[in-house]
Amino acid sequence: xxxxxxxxxxTYSRDSSTGLDYAINRYYxxxxxxxxxxxxxxxxxxxxxxxxxxxxAYVGGDPINHNDxxxxxxxxxxxxxRQEITDCQIEEIKVGSDFDSSSKQEEIRQRQLERMQxxxxxAIRASISSLLKNQKCWDLxxxxxxxxxxxxxxxxxxxxxxxxxxxxVLNDNPxxxxxxxxxxSTLKPVDIGNGATQLQNASVLVTINSLAGSxxxxxxxxxxxxxxxxxxxxxxDLYGPGGxxxxxxxxxIKPDARDVKMSETNTNKIKEVCK
Numbered sequence: 001x002x003x004x005x006x007x008x009x010x011t012y013s014r015d016s017s018t019g020l021d022y023a024i025n026r027y028y029x030x031x032x033x034x035x036x037x038x039x040x041x042x043x044x045x046x047x048x049x050x051x052x053x054x055x056x057a058y059v060g061g062d063p064i065n066h067n068d069x070x071x072x073x074x075x076x077x078x079x080x081x082r083q084e085i086t087d088c089q090i091e092e093i094k095v096g097s098d099f100d101s102s103s104k105q106e107e108i109r110q111r112q113l114e115r116m117q118x119x120x121x122x123a124i125r126a127s128i129s130s131l132l133k134n135q136k137c138w139d140l141x142x143x144x145x146x147x148x149x150x151x152x153x154x155x156x157x158x159x160x161x162x163x164x165x166x167x168x169v170l171n172d173n174p175x176x177x178x179x180x181x182x183x184x185s186t187l188k189p190v191d192i193g194n195g196a197t198q199l200q201n202a203s204v205l206v207t208i209n210s211l212a213g214s215x216x217x218x219x220x221x222x223x224x225x226x227x228x229x230x231x232x233x234x235x236x237d238l239y240g241p242g243g244x245x246x247x248x249x250x251x252x253i254k255p256d257a258r259d260v261k262m263s264e265t266n267t268n269k270i271k272e273v274c275k
Contacts, residue, residue: 116166116210123223124164127231128153130224130274137274141232143239143251150239150246152231161203162234164227169209176260179215179226180208182233184242201243204234228270229253229263 014021014030021028026037130137131153142150155162163185169178185205189197208215208226215226232253240247252269256262 112210113166116208116216119215119223120164120166120208120227122220123227124156126220126224127227127274128156130228134274137228137270140252140269140273141228141235143235143247145239145246150235152235155234155238156227156231161238162206162231163203164206164208166210167207168211169207169214173258173260177214178209179218180206180230181257182206182230182237184237201237204237206230206234225267225270225274228274229267232266232270 019029019031020036021030023035026035028035131141132138138152141152169181171178182204184201184203186203187199188202190200192198206227210216215223218226233255236247236251236253236255237243239245240251253266254262256266
């Protein structure tokens with residue numbers, strides 16, 4: 001087969017004798033602007049995207065913003081430069097050769113981790129924006145105390161005090177899904193007089209759940225809510241009874257470990273106020 005790079009579809013090679021573009025899993029006819037066989041990947045047709053039901057079309061009819069190197073997945077143009085890791089890149093690895101090899105499995109895990117890290121950082125930035133723009137949201141998270149006492153934005157910028165990691169959060173409540181947890185990660189001795197010291201909460205680790213259906217499966221708004229929810233717990237740990245003990249007993253974000261109803265109450269407060 002005499003092949004040359006396709007001018008129309010830059011990700012394919014063109015058979016000069018037939019004029020067809022080779023897309024690994026099927027051929028594309030540039031004169032017809034469609035594939036000559038349907039997409040063999042069943043997951044490409046999605047109820048939420050009627051345009052994906054035409055399994056002969058190239059990238060759902062949007063070649064300006066997408067390309068499709070293997071004839072299977074419409075991927076955002078500019079991936080690797082300005083777009084986040086998308087499901088299509090992960091699926092391309094899966095259908096590629098040697099999917100069962102440990103190196104392929106590790107590559108998938110790394111791409112999923114990169115995607116989660118970006119989503120978490122986006123949610124943190126959105127949370128900071130909500131706090132700066134919405135005084136009621138600020139007051140909710142600080143218990144009405146002044147910025148000199150508690151600065152939630154500064155906490156989100158300070159990994160020495162509140163840090164975020166990606167992990168698989170264990171769930172000991174069957175039938176429930178945990179998006180994230182906040183746990184005290186370090187303590188520091190504080191002078192309480194007469195030469196005595198007392199351990200005080202010094203930093204909090206927020207673990208975002210990477211399991212499907214949790215943080216990953218929610219909207220950007222829900223992801224922001226998750227970050228603010230866990231920030232509320234971090235503030236309670238740092239400034240409540242175990243920390244500096246300056247929060248009042250009626251602080252809005254209550255401890256909710258293994259308490260599904262209280263967790264929902266905390267989430268609903270944040271959703272209502274931090275819009």
